[in-house]
Each structure stands twice: as structure tokens, then as C-alpha cells.
Amino acid sequence: MEIELKVKNALEEIAALIRGHGGNVEFVELDPENVVRVKLTGACGGCPMAAQTLKNVVEARLRQKVPEVARVEAV
Numbered sequence: 843m844e845i846e847l848k849v850k851n852a853l854e855e856i857a858a859l860i861r862g863h864g865g866n867v868e869f870v871e872l873d874p875e876n877v878v879r880v881k882l883t884g885a886c887g888g889c890p891m892a893a894q895t896l897k898n899v900v901e902a903r904l905r906q907k908v909p910e911v912a913r914v915e916a917v
Contacts, residue, residue, distance in 0.1 A: 845910050846872045852907040853880070856900055860886060867900055876912040878904065892916070 850869050857867045865886030870879040880900060886892050893916075901914035 848908045852904050856903050870917050876910050878911055878914045879917045
């Protein structure tokens with residue numbers, strides 16, 4: 843399976859968790875170095891804990907499901 847498709851599928855599962863807290867995560871792009879760029883929206887968009895959510899939830903779970911991912915950045 844193509845890496846981008848694996849990333850999008852994994853992000854759908856992760857987004858379901860975040861939606862439970864009033865937020866959301868949206869796929870923006872996967873660059874050639876396997877850096878995933880996402881947009882945090884909803885309650886996550888202005889939350890002071892957004893950076894921790896990005897690293898501890900989004901990036902950690904995404905890298906478990908898609909080990910090819912180098913890192914995750916918010917845009």
C-alpha cells in the first residue's frame with residue numbers, strides 16, 4: 843500500500859479519537875522525506891496543549907501505524 847494512503851487511513855482513526863474531545867486533524871501533505879503535514883482544527887486549533895497533542899497523540903500513533911513517517915508537523 844502506498845505510504846500516503848496508509849497515512850490517510852491512520853489519520854482517520856486518530857481523528858476519531860480527537861473528535862471525541864472537540865477537535866480534528868486533517869491531512870495536508872506528505873513530502874518526499876516522509877514528513878506529514880497536518881492541520882489541527884476545532885478545539886485543537888487554539889488549544890494551548892495542541893503541540894503536545896500533535897507529538898504525543900498524532901505523531902506517536904501515526905508512526906506506530908506507518909513506521910515510514912519521519913515526523914509530523916502542524917501547518
